[in-house]
Amino acid sequence: MLSLKVYETVKTDVAYVQDKTxxxxxxxxxxxxxxxxxxxxxxxxxxxxxxxxxxxxxxILHQMCKDGILQPDGVGRGTKYKSVK
Known part of the structure; x- marks a missing residue:
């Protein structure tokens, strides 16, 4: 059984991860x-x-490229991302 303090900490961490996702x-x-x-x-x-x-x-943009959703065009600061569709 978790103490109240531990439970509150865990609950907050779970909410943070859910919110981040x-x-x-x-x-x-x-x-x-x-x-x-x-x-x-x-x-x-x-x-x-x-x-x-x-x-x-x-x-986020890099993950979308890895997932095949976006295609990078260019390198560095001038990179633009285009939809693969």
Whole structure:
């Protein structure tokens, strides 16, 4: 049996992980919605849409590329991401 303090800590951590996962899913949805209307998206624009910092946004965009959802075009700061569809 867990003490109240341990339970509260665990419950908070689980809620944080769930919220983080939901935020990442929402970010992917926002990026895909943007790409329905525009040919490509930059890391900077994705940051504005999602409210994430540069590294968080890079992680999301990179995961979407690994999953075959996006295709990077260019390298470094000038990289634009296009929908594979």
């Amino acid at each position: 939901v935020s990442q899913i929402q970010a992917k949805d926002r990026i895909l919605e943007y790409l329905k209307h525009k040919p490509s998206i930059t890391n900077q624009k994705a940051q504005e849409l999602c409210g994430f910092n540069k590294n968080q946004t890079y992680y």
